[in-house]
Amino acid sequence: MRDIVLPLLSDLHSITMKAKKxxxxxxxxxxxxxxxxxxxxxxINFELFRSAMIQQPFSDQLGMYLAYxxxxxxxxxxxxxxxxxxxxxxxxxxxxxMLAFVAYVGLAVMKVWEKFPCGCGLVFQQLGWTAHLWLNxxxxxxxxxxxxxxxxxxxxxxxxxxxxxxxxxxxxTSLQVNSGSPTATELKTSPRLQKE
Numbered sequence: 001m002r003d004i005v006l007p008l009l010s011d012l013h014s015i016t017m018k019a020k021k022x023x024x025x026x027x028x029x030x031x032x033x034x035x036x037x038x039x040x041x042x043x044i045n046f047e048l049f050r051s052a053m054i055q056q057p058f059s060d061q062l063g064m065y066l067a068y069x070x071x072x073x074x075x076x077x078x079x080x081x082x083x084x085x086x087x088x089x090x091x092x093x094x095x096x097x098m099l100a101f102v103a104y105v106g107l108a109v110m111k112v113w114e115k116f117p118c119g120c121g122l123v124f125q126q127l128g129w130t131a132h133l134w135l136n137x138x139x140x141x142x143x144x145x146x147x148x149x150x151x152x153x154x155x156x157x158x159x160x161x162x163x164x165x166x167x168x169x170x171x172x173t174s175l176q177v178n179s180g181s182p183t184a185t186e187l188k189t190s191p192r193l194q195k196e
Contacts, residue, residue, distance in 0.1 A: 027146040035078030042071040091147035098140035
């Protein structure tokens with residue numbers, strides 16, 4: 001029975017890991033395709049973006065600060081996805097920024113303020129506030145899923161887990177190799193050994 005179950009579990013684990021890696025790659029590409037073009041659009045059309053930020057329902061100083069910090073921050077998030085060592089930061093920042101955007105657009109949908117222009121850049125300017133909220137919530141879920149996958153890969157590939165996995169696989173291999181042969185204690189007590 002053990003000879004049947006262990007290979008099946010190993011195959012199931014490898015299929016699951018393959019599926020996770022494919023989903024992870026799709027998420028990486030999706031978030032890079034979100035953050036890099038949006039930030040470049042805001043930088044290219046900076047005057048339009050800056051005037052939209054100043055017209056937001058908060059102080060002009062905060063609007064100016066956001067106008068100068070959001071595009072470089074969004075570009076940095078997009079570029080952080082390129083290097084494997086910085087992806088944990090990219091997923092974390094992407095999740096935090098999308099959470100802030102969801103909260104802000106959620107307030108717009110609830111009509112907390114009378115009116116305010118969208119400072120999202122030309123890419124999403126044609127969307128209504130409700131569609132924008134759903135889109136942002138979708139990207140928030142994608143960011144959080146990517147963060148969860150990144151953390152699970154880091155946990156799975158940490159040095160201590162590699163040692164544990166290697167020891168476990170050695171134990172499984174020794175069980176498979178020794179399953180049909182007698183153990184050392186059986187050899188010591190076997191009648192043939194006692195005669196010699």
